[in-house]
Structure formats: structure tokens, C-alpha cells
Amino acid sequence: MDRLGFFKKGLSSMMEAAQAVIGLKQAAETFTEAVDDALRDVSPGFGLFLPSVDATMYDSPSGTLYEVGQMGYTKVEAGCYINGTAYNVKAEELLQMAKSSGLKISGLHLNKFYEKAKVVTTTEADDATEEASGEAVGEGNAEEATFLSPAITAWWEKALDSAKAMECRYVTMSQFPEEVSAQTIEEYVQYFNLIGEMATERGLLFSFHPTKAEYQLRGESSIFEELIERCDKERVWFVLDTFEAHNAGLDICGTIKQHAKRIIALHLHDYDIVGESEKIDFNRILSQAEQSKIEEVFIEVRSYPLPPQHCVERSLRNVEILDSVKI
Template identity: 25%
Template sequence: MIRQLTFVLLMLAVSGTMASCQKKAEKKQIGIQLWSVRDALKSDVPGTIEKLGQMGYTFVEAAGYNDGQFYGMEPADFKALLEKNGMTMKGSHTGINLPKDGEWNDAMAWWDACIAAHKAAGAEWIVKPSMGAEAYRSLDTLQMYCDYYNAIGEKCNAAGIRFGYHNHAHEFETELDGHTFYNYLVENTDPNKVMFELDLYWIKAGGKEALDYFKQYPGRFELYHVKDETELGGTDATMDFKPLFDAAAQSGMKNYIVEVERYNYDPLESVRMSYDFLNQAEYTH
């Protein structure tokens, strides 16, 4: 009887320890858009990456691709730097605008090299952060952009990478021949080739509600840019993120990324505060 009791107590202790370890291992997957710390990266890439890893961020979304490199580093070297600091590069903001007549093949060659570099760095997605001003002048040009994005998305798919588009406010404020610019872009791109990274702050600034778009275009918004006036959870906060995270199954959100563009503090302190805010929120995972 004593042996049985001892065995039961031992198993309960082991079970409790395993549960505790599992709970500690379930770290929230919070990403950081590196545009948030662009000035720090200009002066010290390794040191800035180290600080972001120490804060608790698990992945980055780059904003520094150029000529086959990330922040002046070869893709494999940048990948190794991130991994050394407990992070990965899940995605990146980059791209070139709609090619002019006769330049399509050159544009596609640029994308081939871009995709190969991102593949070598371990990226899961490439997001075009904006488009040329010409797109806002006519529906015909916007349709050409839709076709262009579908072609890029097909190339990305072949490499196992997703292609997407990131909004600002003006995509929701612009009307072309009776069509809201952003709506037309969503409706005329192939869901299998083009996903959307919804900037939760900019859609609100553009006078629209993210929840309405989740209902209208379910599953299209695989990424959230989590942004506010300044650092998340600050004294001048305007955003209520909980309903947007609660709707993740409807929106299609798979990853969320902090972006801070205006600061009340040093940018590194602002992104640290933003991480703490999301890490402590009960609605994030």
C-alpha cells in the first residue's frame, strides 16, 4: 500500500513538472517589423538583432533587402545571426513596381533573384509594402497590378513562399470608377497566389473596419500588422485589438507582427514596450 501511494505521488509530481515545462515552452510567437528600428540597424545590425531577441521576439519581418542581401549581409549569414539570437526571418517587405512596356522579363528576373535570396534566408512570405502612384489614377492600371501580383505569387508559390500586399490608409480612401481601391485589389487577385497583410491601424485611419473586411473576404488576411499611434499600449493608444484577434479564424490570420512608426521613447524602448503589451495580452497566442 505504501509503495502504491509512493508511486502515485511520484507520477503526480512528474506530471506536474511536465505540465510546468510545457507551459514554459509555449512562448508566444510575436514578430517585429524591422522598419520599426531602422535607424538602429543602420549603425549596428548585430547589436540591434541581439536586443530584439533579448526582448522576446521570436521572428522578424525584414525591410532591408537589396541586391541579394539583407542589411548588407548574405542571406545565410543574416539567417545565422537571427538564429543565434533565438529568432528567424519569417517574412520581408520588398519589391519593385509594375514594369513598363518591354521590361516585364527584367522584372521577372529581378523577382527570381529576390525569391531565391528570401528562400536562402528562410522566409515564409514576401510582402509588397505599397505600389506606385500610377495605380491610383485608373482602374485599368490597378488591374495590371492585380495581374502582376498574380504572376509574382505564382513564382513565390513555386518556391514555397507566400506573396502578399500591405496596405496604408489611401487604399481605402481611393475610389476608381465606383470601386474602392482595396476591395478591387482583393477581388481581382487569386487567393491561391496573393494574400494580404492587414495593417490594423491604417485600415482604421482609412475610415474602414477590419471586422467588416473579415466578413466580406474571409481567409484573405494571413498576416496582421499590429500598430497604434505610437508604441502599443501607450498613453495615447487608440486601438482595441482584442476583437481583431478574436476574429483570427475568420480573417485567416496566421502570424502577427509589431510595427511602430511613431515613438514617445527611443525606438528600441518603444518596441520593447509593444512586445510586453502583446505578450501580456490574454487574447494573443
């Protein structure tokens, strides 16, 4: 064999070896991806309350969602809704970003305080509605037209349509007036019921996320207890936040057990990184949540001893090693 033939043969052998190495690398990468997918399928499916990483969601929504997915989260609850967008991203675009990162958008936070509508007679309401739609309305619809102003109705219609476009299962409101009277509660019972009806028409569920103030007793009961008792059981659900509930002195496990059918989601929220304050018994809470069949469980961080991304990742790891978490 001449030198050129020897060189060609050697080069060919080197190329075959290189291809074998590349093939092994590709196989290893494929195997790793398959393992990640399998682990994701059998994981308990913890979600992240996205406002926990608000700053980077505004700076780089796609990159942040990718990071969240790589941490091991399987779903998110979005916030920062403004005029059909979340984090300045249109609903359909945010959905595609989430899907590309292996995430589902389970819920969207929407906040709009109730405002008294102009008081009109039934005849005036009928005339206004007929003029807008070309159809006559019954007494019930006229009452709704007078209770909700056109501006608030339009706001909720657009917001709920945006949540639908994100393929959310539910929407959540977390604001409630600071000054509360019996009339305030009556108005919000009706307000929540109407929003719940609008959500149901779109295949969504409406929920309220109480804070410490709504969990605390006012005389013999709390705002939370009054709302859960008086709101339509087929239209209004609730999100239980462990930090807010613990801060108010609420029996968290007892509340989950008592109101399991009305609690749509559980927020694992600590005084900083979840599981590190040693003030809240997350192992017991998750055990009760599993017994009560609470499907939506999210991690929420609002106090940051470390950069936010580190806090939410460490929080997830702390939760995953709890005895009550079955993988």
C-alpha cells in the same frame, strides 16, 4: 597536523566551497535558460516588423537581432532589401544571425513598381525566349515575356531567391502607384499574379501590404477590395496593417472575419507605441484574429516618443497583457 597541512586542508575546503557556489550559479543559469526556452515555446509568438528598428539594424544587425530576441519576440519580418541583401547583410548571413538570437525570419518586404515592357509580337517573344533558353515557348509564356520586362523578371527572381535563402514563409510588397486608373489596377492584378506564381515555384507566398490610400473608397469600392476580389486566390495574399486600416476608416475586425483566408499576416501598428493611443481596440482585433486563425502577428512602430528599442519592447509588453492574449 603541521601548519602546512592545516593550510592545505583549509585551501582544499575553500576550493570545494567555491566549486559548489560556481556549480549553483551554473545550475541557476541553466534553469533560467530552460525557463526562458519554455516560455518562448508557449508564448503566442509575436513578431517584430524589423524596419521599426532600422537604424540599429544597419549599425549592428547581429546585436539588434539579439536584443529583439531577448525582449521576447520569436520572429521578424525583414525589410531594406537591396540586391540580394537586407541591411547590407547577405541572406544566408542574416538567417544565421536570426537563428543565433532564437528568431525566425517569417517574411521579407520587397518593393518593385511595375514598368511597362516593350510591346513585341508573339513571334518576337518566342524568338527572344528561345534564344535565351534554347526552348520554344507557348502563347502563355510569350504573354508573360511581353508583360514583364527581362530586368523586372530578373529582379524578382533574385529577390525571391534571397527570401528563400532566409527561409521565409512569404514576401510582401507595400508600394502601389499614387495615380490610379482602371488600367493601373488591371496591370497590377496581372503583375501580382505573376509574382505570386514565381513565389509559389520557390515554395513562398506573395502578399500585398495596403496603405491608407488602398483602403479608402474610390467611388463604391477601394483598391484593396478590387485587388482582393480580382487577384488569384491561390497566388496573392494580404497583410492587414491596423494603423493604415484605422486611418482609412476600415472596419478592421469585420475585414479580418470576411477575408480571413486571404490575410496572411496582421501588423499591430498604432499611432506611436502600440496600445497607448487608445484609438485602436487591439484586444478586440486580436480576439478576432485568433478566431479567424491568423497565425502571423507582428508589432510595427513608426512613430517614436522614446528610443526605438524602448518603443518596440514596451509595445510587446502592452500586447502581452491584453485579455485576448493567451499564454
